[in-house]
Amino acid sequence: MAIQRHFSNLGLNTKMLQLQAEMAYEEAVLRVHHPRYIEQLEQMSPLSGLIQADPDTLMGPHSHDAAYFAAGAGVQAVNDIVDGKYQRAFCAVRPPGHHAEPNTTMGFCFINNIAVAVQELRSKHDIKRVAVIDFDVHQGNGTVEIFKNIPDVLFCSSFQHPFYPNSHWNIDRPNIINSPIPAFSTGEQLMKIWEAQWLPALIQHKPEFIFISAGFDAHRDDPMAEMNWLANDYHWITSRLCEIANKYADGRVISMLEGGYNLKALAASVEQHVRALLEV
Template identity: 50%
Template structure:
């Protein structure tokens, strides 16, 4: 199975100040672990292009896109919300992150790869159509999913979100859209304090109490995600791959380990093999303990590649 990893040096240039958990070292830790695990030579590498404005506009309002572009400072930081800042390189990095997701989608649909992982930042799943928040500026996975539907002509896509935080931006983009099934779990109550109530029919949200172990998450996925995915029969699957539900990550308080991420990825890969010609595009979201992040991404990419 051919798996590609998309990234770009521009994604290292965005930073939000000393001590901020969403830091460039996250991508360095991932790369180091891919090399140390000896799987780096078994996967293909691709450079992330810049996203077209038209791709962003399939999810975000033009006013939001313009606001992010003009908010980029010439020096220092410009704060968008209390957690989320831009430096002079953020606009370019955000275009690379969204561009990676779109390019990977095209490559997988065209059959160049079976699946792909986008090792990019800034992340995206908190970005709503008209608002940046939670370290996110543009919703990379939502942009890629809309591209698959509206440019590449797919009829049904699934979005899997296993970040410790609810993907409020993705839900805002797709709630009520019968072409999209979104399956997620997240710690609750927890930032951004959404997702547990008033779910649209195409949302399968699994709120998890703090300290929930991986075994309980697996059981919930088996009982609630997998039957809905089987019924939905997606033609492609997108993953918001957050690794901050790892038990070593201080930004959350769930109890997953690397084997849990491998198991989840394998279940998704099985669904994709049955209904979607194996087509999966995964994009990095959270994960802030650098060691746990790198190890978890290795487990995820191993499972994507079937190695």
């Protein structure tokens, strides 16, 4: 709602087609997650109140459906873009997804939204070579776990280190580019990572489609981390990704919201991100 209000106040919402996503269908989710895990998510969903789904994650009566709507947004964006209805999409979804592993709830995440979208594209359409860029302040361990043995999926991730989840940051795979950043770094560190690591990897990979795990909790005002990024840093990195998309992927980009917990900073950062996607 904070993002929607901010966009409405700016009139930015008039520059976009706004859609209500449908829930992800079961087969799409099962391409990424184990059947028993998905059964457990449904069985543990409470009728009222809150339960502890894992040490970090609470689950309420509507969490299960919300997770399916979040994953469904990416599925819908994939199929709409391939059908030529639009070129780029920002999915303003919650709960986030990039910590969810095939059989594990983690870090507020139940379903790995970005992975579900990637596999929808790769399974249903004649597009296999994609890139996933994750600039959330926390490393996308779930996405690494899902794609670490799939060379056609390049995964590039920046994250505060050492920091949560501190589990997949040292995975050694040619298609996994982990870029740890020390606390209190500014966006200048991201620019250095782009030039030294991500840009060469993307040029070599030549992705046919780009996905973004768009977390905005590296902003200096976010309470969940200790970084010093500013809203304009998100415009900068998104513009660079759009340049790569225009060169190799017919401009096709899907961005899915991950973290971001100071509502004012979140709204301002998403504004800059979306302006770059719109190229306005």
